[in-house]
Amino acid sequence: xxxxHFDATGRRKCSIARVxxxxxxxxxxxxxxGLLDYFxxxxxxxxxxxxxxxxxxxxxxxxxxNVTGGGLAGQAGALLLGIARALLKANDEFRSSLRRxxxxxxxxxxxxxxxxxxxxxxxxxxxxxR
Numbered sequence: 001x002x003x004x005h006f007d008a009t010g011r012r013k014c015s016i017a018r019v020x021x022x023x024x025x026x027x028x029x030x031x032x033x034g035l036l037d038y039f040x041x042x043x044x045x046x047x048x049x050x051x052x053x054x055x056x057x058x059x060x061x062x063x064x065x066n067v068t069g070g071g072l073a074g075q076a077g078a079l080l081l082g083i084a085r086a087l088l089k090a091n092d093e094f095r096s097s098l099r100r101x102x103x104x105x106x107x108x109x110x111x112x113x114x115x116x117x118x119x120x121x122x123x124x125x126x127x128x129x130r
Contacts, residue, residue, distance in 0.1 A: 004022065004023065005020050005021060005022040006020070006021045006022070006086045006087075006089040006090050007019065007020050007021075007086070007089075008021070008082045008083075008084075008085035008086035008088075008089060009082055009085070010077075010078040010079060010080065010081030010082030010083070010084075010085060010106075011078050011081065011106060012070070012074045012075075012076075012077030012078040012080075012081065012106075012107055013070045013071075013073075013074035013077070013078075013107075013109075013110060013111070014069045014070040014074060014110075014111075015067060015068070015069045015070030015071075015074035015075040015077070015078040016067070016068055016069055016078060017065050017066070017067045017075065017078035017079040017081070017082040018065065018066045018067075018082070019063060019064075019065045019079065019082035019083055019085075019086050020063070020064045020065070020086075021061045021062070021063050021064075021083070021086040021087070021090065022061065022062050022064075023060065023061060023062070024060075024061055024062030025059065025062060026058060026059030026060065026061065026062065027062045027063070028048070028062075028063045028065070029062075029063065029064045029065065030065045030067055030079070031065070031066060031067055035048065039072065039076060041072070044072060044073065044076040047076050047077070047080055048076055048079050048080055048083065050080065050101065050103065051080060051083050051084040051087055051098060051101070051103045052083065052087070054097050054098065054101050054103070055087055055091075055094045055097055055098065057087065057090075061087075061090070063083060063086075065079055065082065065083075067079060077107060080103060081103065081104075081106060081107075084098050084103035084104055085104070088104065
């Protein structure tokens, strides 16, 4: 089993996360930085670690991720999906718990496009009666 790794891709909004997971000590590296250095917010780190906590694999796999596009929240969501898919490749028995947590579903919500004649997607210019 030495030298085995599991590759997966996660997407959220405009972010793409390429995840490589291998048996190890639990070190998570994002864009050549530690998880604590890249994601400063506790909530984002908690989101990323959820699939590992649910499957009780925290500290059993080293994760190296390359994340591009979007903002930090979108990148965290993409990383969550990538880690969940990699865990599924590692052990198919995790499917039911990951599915129950909703970690295997790609969130389809995207930013709505700006419409012509308006300042934003839905916002209107101020109405003036006179």
